[in-house]
Amino acid sequence: MSALLTARDVTYFFGNTPALRGADLTVDAGEVLAVLGPSGSGKSTLLHCAAGILPPKTGSVHYRGVDLAGLDDRRRSDLRLREFGFVFQFGQLIDELTCLENVSLPLRLLGQGRRSADETARTWLDRLGVPDVAGQRPGQVSGGQAQRIAVARALAHRPAVIFADEPTGALDSLQGEQVMRLLVEAVRETDAALVLITHDTRIAAYSDREIVVRDGRTSETRSAA
Numbered sequence: 243m244s245a246l247l248t249a250r251d252v253t254y255f256f257g258n259t260p261a262l263r264g265a266d267l268t269v270d271a272g273e274v275l276a277v278l279g280p281s282g283s284g285k286s287t288l289l290h291c292a293a294g295i296l297p298p299k300t301g302s303v304h305y306r307g308v309d310l311a312g313l314d315d316r317r318r319s320d321l322r323l324r325e326f327g328f329v330f331q332f333g334q335l336i337d338e339l340t341c342l343e344n345v346s347l348p349l350r351l352l353g354q355g356r357r358s359a360d361e362t363a364r365t366w367l368d369r370l371g372v373p374d375v376a377g378q379r380p381g382q383v384s385g386g387q388a389q390r391i392a393v394a395r396a397l398a399h400r401p402a403v404i405f406a407d408e409p410t411g412a413l414d415s416l417q418g419e420q421v422m423r424l425l426v427e428a429v430r431e432t433d434a435a436l437v438l439i440t441h442d443t444r445i446a447a448y449s450d451r452e453i454v455v456r457d458g459r460t461s462e463t464r465s466a467a
């Protein structure tokens with residue numbers, strides 16, 4: 243059986259500077275993959291290539307057997323919206339919207355009516371332990387609450403793959419562990435895959451498998467037992 247998502251021998255350059263020099267990444271449904279490595283080694287670039295945000299210079303990315311290079315921009319965006327969820331280090335919530343609207347936005351973009359999207363969004367805010375912030379704007383909530391909202395937003399449309407780039411990097415260790423626990427629980431329950439970039443080996447311990455990126459190349463360090 244082929245993996246849900248496979249990036250193979252991917253290279254990427256920013257101008258003349260190589261960021262990836264033949265990197266591989268595979269993740270299966272329901273699997274939590276940690277991506278470790280020093281600063282500047284290419285972790286975020288690999289995530290962006292695997293998620294169809296950046297086009298690899300050479301190499302390939304397949305999602306459910308489909309080569310992303312064969313899709314035009316509109317189809318790739320559509321696939322990202324439907325199938326993928328994203329959590330970044332600093333929530334990247336939309337300040338003009340309430341927290342509830344931030345979570346319901348992807349559902350609305352996917353065509354759900356307001357009432358049903360809001361209902362789903364509320365359920366996720368509840369699950370993430372932040373029901374009280376629904377009507378507030380992101381600027382009025384704490385960093386830990388903002389990350390919980392970002393996790394709710396990433397999961398509410400039940401994507402098949404969640405890409406998380408240092409999702410707890412801006413939180414203290416207690417908040418970070420709580421957010422990670424909630425994220426992994428939700429991923430396991432929805433049978434999504436999680437690609438998780440982290441510097442923190444305690445956070446990586448939540449994963450089933452680890453890869454390390456060094457100088458734009460990947461190696462596997464810890465496999466599932």
Ligand SMILES: Nc1ncnc2c1ncn2[C@@H]1O[C@H](COP(=O)(O)OP(=O)(O)OP(=O)(O)O)[C@@H](O)[C@H]1O
Nearest residue numbers: 256259260261279280281282283284285286287288
């Ligand atoms: N927008 C950009 N323009 C030019 N160079 C970039 C850009 N983004 C990343 N790079 C370079 O590409 C290389 C890989 O960067 P990347 O952000 O993927 O590393 P990283 O492992 O995620 O780093 P960090 O852990 O610090 O986030 C680095 O040399 C970086 O300086």
